Amino acid sequence: MSQTVRIALLGAGTVGAAVARRLCDPRRADLYAARVGRPLELVGVAVRDTTRSRDGIDPALLTADASGLVERADVVVEVMGGLDPAPALLEQAMRCGAQVVTANKQLLAQQGPRLEALAAENGVGLDYEAAVMAAIPVVAVVRDSLAGDLVTSISGIVNGSTNYVLDLVARKGVAFDDAVRQAGELGYLEADPTEDLEGLDAAAKIVLLARAAWGADVSIDDVQRTGITGLTDDDFETAAANGKIIKLVASAWRSGPPENPRVEMGVRPVALPQDDPLAQAREGANVVIIEAESAGRLRLHGAGAGGEETASAVLGDIVRAARRVVRSA
Ligand SMILES: NC(=O)C1=CN([C@@H]2O[C@H](COP(=O)(O)OP(=O)(O)OC[C@H]3O[C@@H](n4cnc5c(N)ncnc54)[C@H](OP(=O)(O)O)[C@@H]3O)[C@@H](O)[C@H]2O)C=CC1
Numbered sequence: 001m002s003q004t005v006r007i008a009l010l011g012a013g014t015v016g017a018a019v020a021r022r023l024c025d026p027r028r029a030d031l032y033a034a035r036v037g038r039p040l041e042l043v044g045v046a047v048r049d050t051t052r053s054r055d056g057i058d059p060a061l062l063t064a065d066a067s068g069l070v071e072r073a074d075v076v077v078e079v080m081g082g083l084d085p086a087p088a089l090l091e092q093a094m095r096c097g098a099q100v101v102t103a104n105k106q107l108l109a110q111q112g113p114r115l116e117a118l119a120a121e122n123g124v125g126l127d128y129e130a131a132v133m134a135a136i137p138v139v140a141v142v143r144d145s146l147a148g149d150l151v152t153s154i155s156g157i158v159n160g161s162t163n164y165v166l167d168l169v170a171r172k173g174v175a176f177d178d179a180v181r182q183a184g185e186l187g188y189l190e191a192d193p194t195e196d197l198e199g200l201d202a203a204a205k206i207v208l209l210a211r212a213a214w215g216a217d218v219s220i221d222d223v224q225r226t227g228i229t230g231l232t233d234d235d236f237e238t239a240a241a242n243g244k245i246i247k248l249v250a251s252a253w254r255s256g257p258p259e260n261p262r263v264e265m266g267v268r269p270v271a272l273p274q275d276d277p278l279a280q281a282r283e284g285a286n287v288v289i290i291e292a293e294s295a296g297r298l299r300l301h302g303a304g305a306g307g308e309e310t311a312s313a314v315l316g317d318i319v320r321a322a323r324r325v326v327r328s329a
Pocket residue numbers: 010011012013014015016046047048049050064066078079080081082084085103104105106130131134187188189190191304305306307310
């Protein structure tokens with residue numbers, strides 16, 4: 001038995017680099033050891049370009065052999081994104097008996113049920129809090145904290161980069177393309193920015209929340225989706241003239257009996273009154289309102305994108321996964 005819980009990190013971009021720096025921070029090491037019951041050890045970081053130096057990451061940890069790295073880990077953390085090779089590496093990890101953590105919403109939206117089944121088959125966990133609303137612990141709230149209640153609707157701003165763009169255009173008069181460029185510089189945009197701008201990222205997140213809330217058998221094709229690229233100067237001017245602000249709102253709501261729920265989902269730009277709770281999200285923030293029969297109306301608000309903020313959620317999942325490793329030893 002290893003004296004440490006061995007962590008393999010797949011990806012060291014905006015999110016992965018922040019996770020690696022925290023795992024290598026000596027001030028955090030004792031804290032994680034106490035919380036887990038054994039020290040965490042970062043055994044390697046898989047990247048495409050191993051020659052590039054990465055602030056705060058020992059170059060000796062870098063490898064281009066992601067599959068070889070997976071074989072050496074108790075917990076595999078996927079923050080590379082995309083649909084190739086991430087799913088194959090996660091499958092390999094599960095078959096090797098490793099716990100799996102991912103922030104990859106597109107992968108989960110498209111292949112989540114299959115990966116969940118594979119995790120169960122191999123007796124490992126699949127944690128993905130960072131995949132929805134970055135730093136905001138919404139998956140745990142909807143899936144676990146409200147497991148004794150009946151959620152009726154979920155509505156919110158679940159994409160940080162488009163919120164940043166819409167906010168800068170509306171409040172600061174920044175040109176749309178310039179705001180998109182700034183969102184990219186802050187690390188908010190996906191590798192393919194059309195995922196954000198066309199509402200696909202928000203659609204993936206609302207699918208994950210609908211599954212968490214209702215166990216619903218839904219896919220991204222079930223989401224009625226409109227992104228923000230079709231918005232015109234006229235749309236922004238009309239909204240402002242009416243005291244409103246345009247936000248990209250994602251919603252899911254349940255109808256029918258709880259035992260056989262019918263779920264509908266949508267993503268679309270909406271002109272909201274300035275005092276609407278969803279209008280309060282500034283720059284890269286996200287906000288979500290969850291309605292449940294007994295709990296009533298809950299609101300979560302916080303950072304919806306960014307390396308350090310998303311790393312908070314990934315690290316929470318790593319601690320949870322590492323505890324499972326220690327318990328099962
Ligand atoms: N950015 C954010 O605010 C948030 C992102 N996420 C999700 O987290 C994931 C990562 O996002 P982000 O950090 O922004 O992405 P980046 O594009 O910044 O980083 C991707 C990293 O993965 C590595 N990588 C990509 N493909 C491969 C491959 N085939 N083999 C080895 N390494 C590879 C890259 O290597 P190299 O550096 O050499 O190019 C890079 O280090 C995505 O799924 C994203 O949706 C979730 C919440 C918030």
